[in-house]
Amino acid sequence: MRGYFASSIGVACATVLTLSAPLPAAAAAGPGVHRPPSTRPVTGAAVPGSTQSFPLVPLNPDRAAGTAPELGLAARSVRSFSLVGVVWDDPAAELYGHVQIRTRASGAVRWSAWQDVETHNHGHGPDPASDEGSSYRMRGSTAPLWVGASDGVEVRVRAEAGQVGGTRVPTLPDGLRVELVDPGAEPGQDAVAPSSQTDPVQRSDEDTSYGGSAADAIVSAVEAGLASLNAAMVPGPSDGTTNEADVEQAGEVRGGPSAAAKPYAAPRPRIVTRSGWGADESLRESGFVYTGSVKAAFVHHTASGNNYTCAQAPSVIRSIYRYHVVSSGWRDIGYNFLVDKCGNIYEGRAGGVDKPVMGAHTLGFNTNTTGIAVLGSYTGTAPSAAAVNSIAALTAWKLGLTGIDPRGTTYLTSGGGNLYPKGANVRLNVISGHRDGFATECPGKLLYGKLGSIRTAAARLQGR
Numbered sequence: 001m002r003g004y005f006a007s008s009i010g011v012a013c014a015t016v017l018t019l020s021a022p023l024p025a026a027a028a029a030g031p032g033v034h035r036p037p038s039t040r041p042v043t044g045a046a047v048p049g050s051t052q053s054f055p056l057v058p059l060n061p062d063r064a065a066g067t068a069p070e071l072g073l074a075a076r077s078v079r080s081f082s083l084v085g086v087v088w089d090d091p092a093a094e095l096y097g098h099v100q101i102r103t104r105a106s107g108a109v110r111w112s113a114w115q116d117v118e119t120h121n122h123g124h125g126p127d128p129a130s131d132e133g134s135s136y137r138m139r140g141s142t143a144p145l146w147v148g149a150s151d152g153v154e155v156r157v158r159a160e161a162g163q164v165g166g167t168r169v170p171t172l173p174d175g176l177r178v179e180l181v182d183p184g185a186e187p188g189q190d191a192v193a194p195s196s197q198t199d200p201v202q203r204s205d206e207d208t209s210y211g212g213s214a215a216d217a218i219v220s221a222v223e224a225g226l227a228s229l230n231a232a233m234v235p236g237p238s239d240g241t242t243n244e245a246d247v248e249q250a251g252e253v254r255g256g257p258s259a260a261a262k263p264y265a266a267p268r269p270r271i272v273t274r275s276g277w278g279a280d281e282s283l284r285e286s287g288f289v290y291t292g293s294v295k296a297a298f299v300h301h302t303a304s305g306n307n308y309t310c311a312q313a314p315s316v317i318r319s320i321y322r323y324h325v326v327s328s329g330w331r332d333i334g335y336n337f338l339v340d341k342c343g344n345i346y347e348g349r350a351g352g353v354d355k356p357v358m359g360a361h362t363l364g365f366n367t368n369t370t371g372i373a374v375l376g377s378y379t380g381t382a383p384s385a386a387a388v389n390s391i392a393a394l395t396a397w398k399l400g401l402t403g404i405d406p407r408g409t410t411y412l413t414s415g416g417g418n419l420y421p422k423g424a425n426v427r428l429n430v431i432s433g434h435r436d437g438f439a440t441e442c443p444g445k446l447l448y449g450k451l452g453s454i455r456t457a458a459a460r461l462q463g464r
Helices: 002-018 212-223 244-254 258-264 310-327 385-400 451-461
Strands: 033-035 050-055 070-088 097-105 115-117 145-159 177-182 288-290 296-301 337-339 345-347 369-374 409-413 425-429 431-433
Touching: 050 070, 050 310, 070 097, 070 115, 070 310, 115 145, 145 177, 145 310, 177 310, 296 385, 310 345, 337 385, 345 385, 369 385, 385 451, 425 431, 431 451
Parallel strands: 296 369, 296 431, 337 369
Antiparallel strands: 033 288, 050 177, 070 145, 070 177, 097 115, 097 145, 337 345, 409 425
């Protein structure tokens, strides 16, 4: 073990010494480039988790002709799980209907009330024409629902009756299954717990252990896959000023003019790394996929419910990660960043928080964008001020790496979706909601209504 640790430090130090050198051609080649990590990250403790999958069977096999089909799973005891969703075979098929689930808390006798699951989740995911989107592993899926530690489940899925005069026959997709996700154990003692503070820019308690450009390089090495150092946090600047080295490196990575970015670069907020929230790196596909430059940020909600505590947020993220990869067939978690109700910011898709990592968050607009998802559902519940402040801080920093004004607009080429055809040149706000690029309720009307103030706050943090 001691020899392995020494070896890990040696590899990390070697990486530190080379980070200031120009990127290899493979990393700088532009969109669609895969760059394998040097090693697999190692967390402080095994966080295996598990997924139980049960086929849904007809609940009304003798239904009369013309009545809507209904499938489900009878109430049963199962191994412990905390998140649930429904998947089906064809990722291009929509589930026109209603999904309801009730659960039994672990060790309890009573069952919960029936809970609705968001069925129209098609707009969250990889673009169909991408390697990820055309993978044989892809499945259709509902949004996931966080239910907390449970050991009993019952499911019913009812097809939506056809509209009068309509041509669509009420049907359900083939291969419907319910997926029960256990997030696994919490990371080891070396991981840093999420904060309950509300101002992400001022969280600098951990900053003092990272000093100077060499430490920044170590953090970058961890982000690139050398997580044997078990770094749980990408700290913000301890003096509240912008790290110009970050801006210069960002300009080099993206080929953008770093000099133009410097006047409007915002402080980097504190970010919980994948190691910090306990990502099992053996789940995702190896390597990273980058696009040319981050020109816009799309804001989402996970539609997974608000019944979680901030201490549970890492477990929620691990569950969503497993649901995206194991159940839905994506290469990694779809979002580039996640934010909890206490304002903690988490690294999402692997590849480097300061890099243009291609996510799977806004179907048709995953190229040259970053996806930020707030844990929860915000159609009928207002987001916390802490979460809104963190979105502003995160977008100010991320967009500031290339000098982009959060109040501005940009043009993006559609990869195809239900609002814009493939190839359309679309003008969008630099900070947009998911519904701006795809016809969906996401990020919920109450979070969407905060985007104007988020743009203003982000611009102010950039010094505009």
